[in-house]
Amino acid sequence: MPKRVLVTEPIIPSVIDTLKKHFEVDVGERGTYNNEQALVEDIPRYHALLPMLSNPVTEEVFRAGQRLQIVANHAVGYNNIDLEAAHRNRVHVANTPGVLTESCAEFTLGLMLAVSRRLYEAQEFLLEGNFDGWDPLGFLGMELRGSTLGIVGMGRIGQAVAKRARAMGMEILYHNRSRLPTDIEKRFEAGYCAGIESLARKADILTLHCPLTEETTHLIDGNILSLMKEEALLINTSRGPVVDEAALAHALHEGTIGGAGIDVFEKEPEVHPRLQTAPHCLLTPHIASASHKTRKDIGMLAANAVIGILQGKSPSEIPNLIQP
Ligand code: GLV
Numbered sequence: 001m002p003k004r005v006l007v008t009e010p011i012i013p014s015v016i017d018t019l020k021k022h023f024e025v026d027v028g029e030r031g032t033y034n035n036e037q038a039l040v041e042d043i044p045r046y047h048a049l050l051p052m053l054s055n056p057v058t059e060e061v062f063r064a065g066q067r068l069q070i071v072a073n074h075a076v077g078y079n080n081i082d083l084e085a086a087h088r089n090r091v092h093v094a095n096t097p098g099v100l101t102e103s104c105a106e107f108t109l110g111l112m113l114a115v116s117r118r119l120y121e122a123q124e125f126l127l128e129g130n131f132d133g134w135d136p137l138g139f140l141g142m143e144l145r146g147s148t149l150g151i152v153g154m155g156r157i158g159q160a161v162a163k164r165a166r167a168m169g170m171e172i173l174y175h176n177r178s179r180l181p182t183d184i185e186k187r188f189e190a191g192y193c194a195g196i197e198s199l200a201r202k203a204d205i206l207t208l209h210c211p212l213t214e215e216t217t218h219l220i221d222g223n224i225l226s227l228m229k230e231e232a233l234l235i236n237t238s239r240g241p242v243v244d245e246a247a248l249a250h251a252l253h254e255g256t257i258g259g260a261g262i263d264v265f266e267k268e269p270e271v272h273p274r275l276q277t278a279p280h281c282l283l284t285p286h287i288a289s290a291s292h293k294t295r296k297d298i299g300m301l302a303a304n305a306v307i308g309i310l311q312g313k314s315p316s317e318i319p320n321l322i323q324p
């Protein structure tokens with residue numbers, strides 16, 4: 001009997017084809033597994049689960065998954081998976097580090113440029129028929145060159161953003177759980193801020209690249225927002241709950257910060273209504289990793305972990321397993 005794999009939503013077809021060479025594969029309909037109950041009901045039939053970041057893989061799911069050997073998340077962030085429950089139930093967990101670093105960093109730069117130079121507002125202005133010729137005072141924005149980028153979370157993605165920001169002539173400051181080795185700081189000429197408060201005070205653009213944990217939930221709250229400069233921009237391509245969305249909406253409406261580029265939301269797919277009407281705010285639907293190449297690489301990396309574990313490889317041969 002071939003082993004059975006559940007991929008919770010349609011992903012890049014060549015990834016599914018690869019899995020089908022080895023296993024019986026079911027692909028869920030989009031959104032079906034966004035609740036725990038649906039997973040609990042179906043999981044007993046499967047040896048491997050390839051979930052999306054929108055699927056809650058909880059203690060109940062692991063308990064119900066009597067045959068389950070591996071959960072390979074189709075994402076680098078794995079806050080949707082109860083890791084301790086996985087380990088208690090002896091199920092391996094994999095994520096997809098590395099393969100989306102560049103696309104996420106490129107997208108972050110895109111948001112920084114789009115918000116600082118007000119591209120979205122400018123297009124709206126033009127399409128509404130307001131363009132009456134070149135305006136010496138029209139759509140003045142912030143120049144990246146010479147401004148200070150504050151990076152929260154200096155892992156792979158944070159560093160890839162730093163590299164690009166240096167090329168744009170920005171100064172780099174960062175905050176991280178632990179300070180980076182001197183050679184890495186030197187590479188980006190990056191200054192360390194031990195406290196998030198001092199980073200918020202100094203940054204012209206604050207960009208978030210930390211994982212979502214208990215410590216980082218609402219890390220950017222009303223207090224931190226109130227410390228930011230009046231022209232400063234907030235960029236979030238990490239996880240929505242890192243930012244207190246209501247507080248951000250308030251800061252934008254009050255004009256106490258300059259603008260925001262937001263790709264992730266506290267209660268996806270909901271977007272706080274006050275954020276939807278906030279000025280100088282570009283909102284995108286969680287697409288920082290959405291390049292053709294990266295989405296295929298994410299799928300393949302997750303699929304290869306499934307193939308490795310179900311074919312009995314030693315966990316040490318599978319580079320993207322998350323260690324207990
Ligand atoms: C996307 O948000 C990811 O974590 O891969």
Ligand code: GLV
Pocket residue numbers: 076097098100101154155156157158209
């Ligand atoms: C993701 O790849 C990160 O660790 O920054």
